[in-house]
Amino acid sequence: MRRLLLPILASLPVLAALITLGTWQVHRLHWKADILDRIAAAEAGPPVPLTGHPPPYSKVVATGRLDHGREAMLGIELRGTTLGARLVTPLLRQGAPPLLVDRGWVPMERSQGIDRPEGEVAVIGYVRQADTRDWNSPRDDLAARRFYVFDPAVIGAALGLPVPAPFGLVALAPPGTSPTALPAAARSLPRPDNPHLGYAITWYGLAAALVGVVASFLLRSRREHAA
Structure with a gap:
């Protein structure tokens, strides 16, 4: 029993950290999306x-x-x-x-x-x-x-x-400004990158992989014990 309990106990803090990081990235995703929406509204x-x-x-x-x-x-x-x-x-x-x-x-x-x-x-x-x-x-x-x-x-x-x-x-360049005019002024407001969905998928994916590894280990150990 101890042989099975130790891997579970060791994996729980790692699993919690991965889920926390994934959730934090989801919050960042919504925060960045709100910024992009406000920039788009200001530009329009x-x-x-x-x-x-x-x-x-x-x-x-x-x-x-x-x-x-x-x-x-x-x-x-x-x-x-x-x-x-x-x-x-x-x-x-x-x-x-x-x-x-x-x-x-x-x-x-x-x-x-x-x-x-x-x-x-x-x-x-x-x-x-x-x-x-x-x-x-x-x-x-x-x-x-x-x-x-x-x-x-x-x-x-x-x-x-x-x-x-x-x-x-x-x-900002006035509407109708020639693209060859100098100075070549900005034509839109800057928009920050929003890569947080990919980061969230990565962290949640690692959490799922960890669960899969531990489950596979427990299943194999149970079979070996039954044999």
Whole structure:
């Protein structure tokens, strides 16, 4: 009896852990699905006026004047065979801190003109939170206005701006914008991956496999004992 009891007792904590992990992934699945539903609803709806503390990825509209004389480049991105980066331009707002606007991708070597609207503009986009800088973050080239970490405070100081908003705005391309227009602005809100169904199936599958192994062991032991 002890020979059969020990494998059962040893497998129970493992089985409980596998089921717990699978259930946690199911909760994460529903949580992520809710986020995706809210992003889809925000994308389909009209933008809301920008406030001082907007939630991440909310679709907003901000009004001001783009300061093209203080443009900066953010990150590095290869599109096809063309190397480029994100064009970041301060939006100067009346009675509010400057807002760093990611206007879209532009190539490093420019053979095509870039749209630079003058006067007061209304920029529609989604809120981007600041990046977290750590020991592995690439070093910004402040003199060349090339940045690899989206840190509004650092970028604003390098551009000689008053303290900017602690978040940024990623501009969305207006409907009907040519796909070849520069900057190549985002055309949709970002959507996080939702791989949690696969993770849940994996953990529950391992739990089922463990039950199968233990059951097979017990059945074989019973047959051997009967023989």
